[in-house]
Amino acid sequence: MAKPKKYYKCTECGYKSSNWMGKCSSCDSWNTFVEYMENKSKKNTENISRDITVKPLIEESIETDDERISVNINEVDRVLGGGLVKGSLVLLGGEPGIGKSTLTLQIAHKLAKNNNKILYISGEESANQISIRAKRLNAFNENIYIMSITDINSIHEHLNSSTYDLVIADSIQTIYDSQYDSSPGSTVQIREVTSSFMSFAKRENVPVIIIGHVTKKGQIAGPKLMEHMVDTVLYLSGESNNYRLLKGHKNRFGSVEEVGVFSMDGDGLCEVENPSNLFLRERPINSSGSTVVPISEGNRVILVELQALVAPSSYGNPQRIASGIDRGRANLILAVLEKRLGLNLSERDAHFNIVGGLNVKEPALDLALAAAIISSYLDYDIPSNAVFFGEIGLSGEVRSVQADNNRIKEAKKMDFSQIVLPKGNIKGNRFxxxxxxxxxNVNELFKLIKNNF
Incomplete structure (x- = not known):
């Protein structure tokens, strides 16, 4: 059999070259050449199957019997849209140590308890190391089978001789195809191994979860084509605290607007059914500089505490320290308040913090941030039953935001009775x-806080 020949192809224009080039000579794009393999041996077209089935796109042609498999972890099922779809390929990404392997082992254990047969393929850990994690998670089950191997051909040889209800590959960067000369984790290896798992999932109608590492920029390592190939892309994220967020960045079988919340403890990842209560449980009552804001994570609203501390500067240059919010956005709000309200903030230190270690970027945070700054500057208490949400423009105007109904409903559910919001979000007395x-505008916000509502 002829050895496959290596060539390089530009992902932008399709230009081919026998050597890798940093810049495409056809379209002038940079770093777009991807390694490919070709086999010049002629294909035997006589053996190609002519049994082709064509179905009309009608409701009766859809096979709906037991399409999804619930993993019995509500937060995971929420993000997946109800469970794993049979024959789907799911890519789970996240930073090292965030809990990807822990979550997948917990999923395997939940399914195994319902008499589902699971194959856990580990290219990074031995069976003994996985057993140590299983002992910590109390996830031992005779329906979970461990395979510590990295050759995709050996994996398929086993899969062809056995039947499983779920296959987990940890991780895609460690598995390789021996017919290609490139090392594991290279672009061509990741692409071909992902394609191989995808073909298996569709052919055998078995869901497959593959774990992927991320780069320094927070993107899944490997070609972007990999994310287009899979059916679902999930990201597990979290800061230096014990909280983890599971978000869907792509889902062919459900919404990408759902978010799962977990806490990491000694027993693994535990579901957080009421994150608002978790993030507000130690909030100070009637304290200056402390506000509550309902943030929108997909279709889910979470109440978090935002704190601001404005104090006279002890240094030549005032300090600006922000944790959990964008520092540039915080400086912008400080500048707006100084210009529109005449507050002397340029000579004072300002510190900002989202309690719990969450990282919030949405503009609805602006109004709560401004209220916390004004409250700390005046040393006026914010009522403990008040929440704030709204976007602030450079002219000091307060702009409307999305998901206002959901934000108000969540605040009401958590017994907050005073809602400070943009006028643009008022559509009659609905609650x-x-x-x-x-x-x-911010002038009305200033008067509201100064008059204690």
Whole structure:
């Protein structure tokens, strides 16, 4: 059999070259050449199957019997859209140590308890090392089978002789195809191994979960084509605390607007059914500089505490320290308040913090941030039953934001009765037992806080 020949192809224009080039000579794109292999041996077209089935796109042609497999972890099922779809390929990414292997082993254990047969392929750990994790998670089950191997051909040889209800590959960067000369983790290896798992999943109608490492930029290592090939892309993220967020960045069988919340402890990842209660449980009552803001994570709203401390500067240059929010956005709000309200903030230190270690970037945080700054500057207490949400423009205007109904519902559920929001989000009195305080600019916010609502 002829050895496959290596060539390089530009992913932008399709130009081929026998050597790798940093810049494509055809379209002038940089770093777009990807390694490929070709086999010049003629294909035997006589053996190609002519049994082709064509179905009309009608409701009766859809096979709906037991399409999804619930993993019995509500937060995971929520993000997946109800469970794993049979024949689907799921890519789970996240930083090292974030809990990817822990989560997949817990998924395997939950399914194994329902008499599902699971194959856990590990290219990074031995069976003994996985057993140590299973002991910590109390995840031992005779329906979970461990395979510590990295050759994709050996993996398929076993899969062809056995039947499983779920296959997990940890991780895709360690598995390789021996017919290619490139090392494991290279672009061509990741692409071909992913394609191989995808073909298996579709052919055998078995869901496959593959774990992927991420780069320094937070993207899954390997070609972007890999994310286009799979059916679902999930990211497990978290800061230096014990909280983890599972988000869907792509889902062919459900919404990408759902978020799962977990806490990491000695027993693994535990579901957090009420994250708002978790992040607010130690909040100080009637304290200056402390506000509550309902942030929107997909279709889910979570109440978090935002703190600001404004104090006279002890140094030549005022300090600006932000944790959990964008420092540039915080400086912008400081500049707006100084310009529109005449507050002397340029000569004072300002520290900001989202309690719990969450990282929040949405603009609805602006109004709560401004309220916390004003409260700390004046040393006026914020009522403990008040929440704030809204975007602030450079002219000091308060702009409307999305998901206002969901934000108000979550605040009401958590017994917050005073809602400070943009006037643009007022569409009649829709909620009972809730006082809405619509404002149009930061001057009205200042008066509201100074008059204690």
């Amino acid at each position: 009972e037992k809730v006082d809405l305080h619509p404002i149009s």
